[in-house]
Amino acid sequence: MSVLTIERKVLEKNDDVARINRGVFAANGLFVVNLVSSPGSGKTSVLEQTVGYFGSSLHVAVIEGDCHTDLDAQRIAKFNIPVVQIVTNGGCHLDAKLVNDALPAFDLSLADLLVIENVGNLVCPANYDLGEAMKVVIVSTTEGDDKPLKYPGMFHNSSVLIVNKMDLAPYVNSNPDVIKANALKINPALKIFETSCTTNQGIPEWCEWLRSQTKKYAV
Amino acid sequence: MHELSIAESIVDIVRQHVAPDRLCAVRSVGVKVGAYSGVVPDSLEFSYQAITSGTPLAQSMLALECIPFVVRCRQCSRESANADGIILCSACGSFDTIILSGRELQMKEIELEDMAPEHVHPEQP
Numbered sequence: 001m002s003v004l005t006i007e008r009k010v011l012e013k014n015d016d017v018a019r020i021n022r023g024v025f026a027a028n029g030l031f032v033v034n035l036v037s038s039p040g041s042g043k044t045s046v047l048e049q050t051v052g053y054f055g056s057s058l059h060v061a062v063i064e065g066d067c068h069t070d071l072d073a074q075r076i077a078k079f080n081i082p083v084v085q086i087v088t089n090g091g092c093h094l095d096a097k098l099v100n101d102a103l104p105a106f107d108l109s110l111a112d113l114l115v116i117e118n119v120g121n122l123v124c125p126a127n128y129d130l131g132e133a134m135k136v137v138i139v140s141t142t143e144g145d146d147k148p149l150k151y152p153g154m155f156h157n158s159s160v161l162i163v164n165k166m167d168l169a170p171y172v173n174s175n176p177d178v179i180k181a182n183a184l185k186i187n188p189a190l191k192i193f194e195t196s197c198t199t200n201q202g203i204p205e206w207c208e209w210l211r212s213q214t215k216k217y218a219v
Numbered sequence: 220m221h222e223l224s225i226a227e228s229i230v231d232i233v234r235q236h237v238a239p240d241r242l243c244a245v246r247s248v249g250v251k252v253g254a255y256s257g258v259v260p261d262s263l264e265f266s267y268q269a270i271t272s273g274t275p276l277a278q279s280m281l282a283l284e285c286i287p288f289v290v291r292c293r294q295c296s297r298e299s300a301n302a303d304g305i306i307l308c309s310a311c312g313s314f315d316t317i318i319l320s321g322r323e324l325q326m327k328e329i330e331l332e333d334m335a336p337e338h339v340h341p342e343q344p
């Protein structure tokens with residue numbers, strides 16, 4: 001037997017393209033967020049609230065990732081902002097190449113913020129760097145307060161946690177403080193927002209924080 | 220099921236390191252998989268078998284080395300291996316730790332059967 005020693009990351013090809021994406025984003029002074037959660041936690045809803053909040057005061061562009069259909073892109077297109085749907089045809093995550101392929105559809109120099117809504121999945125997207133500045137993970141109060149402990153990988157990799165559906169917490173026996181404490185056990189550096197897309201709770205705080213981040217990345 | 224696309228990435232890397240006529244000599248492909256890499260070892264092995272069957276790599280198998288999740292405490296500098304992926308120091312209870320291992324998804328080695336003598340110098344009669 002002969003043995004070849006190979007010290008390479010398995011996903012280095014993805015990481016190479018992610019690096020290219022990151023360069024493009026930096027050149028355009030663009031702040032890029034990779035929005036991840038289980039299906040139905042409220043990624044598209046939070047995005048609708050966010051885009052609605054900013055109106056014309058911030059230029060937001062959106063990439064929607066879904067296994068099938070462009071329904072989420074249709075929801076965002078109602079706000080008259082640039083949006084591209086990536087359909088993964090069953091694929092459980094976006095990768096850097098899919099995002100790179102979508103970029104020519106935008107005039108990135110006109111945008112301040114690009115939000116990439118990943119495919120609903122708390123496992124696979126953790127492995128794939130898209131070139132984003134940070135991952136934002138959403139957990140809703142209806143999913144069980146121990147969710148962060150069950151999917152630590154995603155919480156390790158994210159910089160921001162949004163606890164969504166705060167309006168439903170009393171009805172589903174959820175204690176948002178427990179969700180937060182569990183998430184901080186995995187990643188004490190998480191910045192946390194508590195939101196509701198029905199009452200608008202927490203949306204202004206989240207949006208103003210986003211706005212402050214875009215200023216850091218602007219050229 | 221992103222294990223399928225991870226298996227494809229592994230096969231791509233093998234093909235970059237092994238000449239096409241030597242692919243059938245590959246016996247095992249060593250990969251380090253962290254306990255919190257987000258990869259399910261069984262399903263990665265299954266995906267690898269599925270995509271290599273009927274190809275020159277059909278005789279090869281994945282040799283996965285599972286790497287435990289280990290943190291080192293910045294307060295008491297002790298190490299804890301935490302099966303649950305929590306960054307807690309089990310010695311002093313601090314969360315002020317750094318992750319030493321458990322997130323890797325890394326190629327390690329490729330093991331090949333030695334060339335049969337008649338293949339060593341194919342240009343000679």
Ligand SMILES: Nc1nc2c(ncn2[C@@H]2O[C@H](COP(=O)(O)OP(=O)(O)O)[C@@H](O)[C@H]2O)c(=O)[nH]1
Nearest residue numbers: 039040041042043044045164165166196197198
């Ligand atoms: N009550 C309540 N429902 C919400 C909230 N956010 C989202 N939803 C609902 O949850 C469902 C899934 O939301 P969606 O944004 O499509 O989730 P996604 O799959 O993560 O994009 C929809 O029926 C939303 O109306 C919230 O804050 N409160």
Ligand SMILES: [Mg+2]
Nearest residue numbers: 043044072117
């Ligand atoms: Mg959605």
Ligand SMILES: [Zn+2]
Nearest residue numbers: 292295308311
């Ligand atoms: Zn300690």
